[in-house]
């Protein structure tokens with residue numbers, strides 16, 4: 110732009126031009142605009158990271174996976190659709206892709222949970238509904254009595270687990286309609302609920318913290334910048350728990366409630382340091398983790414991620430948490446099953462990283478896809 114302004118600043122008035130000079134002048138301006146535009150398109154210095162959409166040019170073999178290698182139980186999905194027609198279409202897609210069953214984490218109690226049960230009632234063998242916790246009146250002592258009664262009522266209505274609970278530092282805010290502000294999962298007040306879950310054999314699916322990128326400064330050194338900017342966790346709030354403190358709160362609850370099954374959502378948000386989750390899985394047999402919505406984080410480290418999943422093959426479950434599109438499911442299969450290298454899926458993941466297939470062994474895939482979920486669902 111600077112060059113353009115300079116050119117105009119030094120242009121003499123048109124009235125002094127001959128006709129030839131006038132056309133030559135117009136021609137030069139047109140040429141200048143064209144070359145300026147061309148140099149912008151080619152100038153990497155002006156490219157914003159959010160506009161960086163690389164296209165892999167590698168000519169390497171690619172798998173064409175059209176359905177999952179084994180029947181799938183998706184342990185982390187939500188009530189994404191509105192109409193009966195959309196549910197019918199979802200089930201048709203499930204049949205095509207080899208998805209046997211989907212867990213709808215409703216977050217809800219009360220009317221919200223009841224209407225979700227009603228909504229999916231045409232397919233009782235294809236959808237399992239999990240409820241939230243009811244924190245109504247939690248400012249007052251003894252609130253748990255009502256919360257436990259509501260949990261039992263939801264169980265009788267068909268709830269077979271609890272979730273997705275979620276704590277990003279300010280308490281369990283995912284449950285609807287009343288969030289548990291300030292209540293972390295290891296709060297002694299939560300104990301009656303966690304024990305009731307064990308009694309009813311209802312596993313608890315819980316999201317704690319966010320991955321480490323979201324706590325780092327949003328600057329040029331942030332390895333996961335674009336996603337980190339979207340999901341940045343603001344730690345400038347009093348009494349807010351940070352990443353490690355939240356993982357610790359989960360550990361405390363898992364340790365102190367050995368009869369309750371916990372599923373840490375999104376690999377416990379420890380993708381940049383999976384050993385943190387591995388250490389917990391080593392210590393606590395009542396802890397599992399889902400891999401939902403962390404495909405973009407594990408696909409850039411395929412060898413380490415595959416070794417981790419193989420090591421903890423009895424404790425990890427498949428999940429999506431990314432809508433209902435066929436392409437979404439196929440991308441998860443491609444990442445878990447294929448040996449494809451250096452591909453992108455910028456529609457699904459806002460990182461700018463290339464992805465690699467994990468090439469998981471068949472027996473590991475089978476556990477991840479459905480066997481571990483079956484074990485969790487039928488635990489006594």
Ligand SMILES: [Zn+2]
Nearest residue numbers: 185187273430
């Ligand atoms: Zn979720």
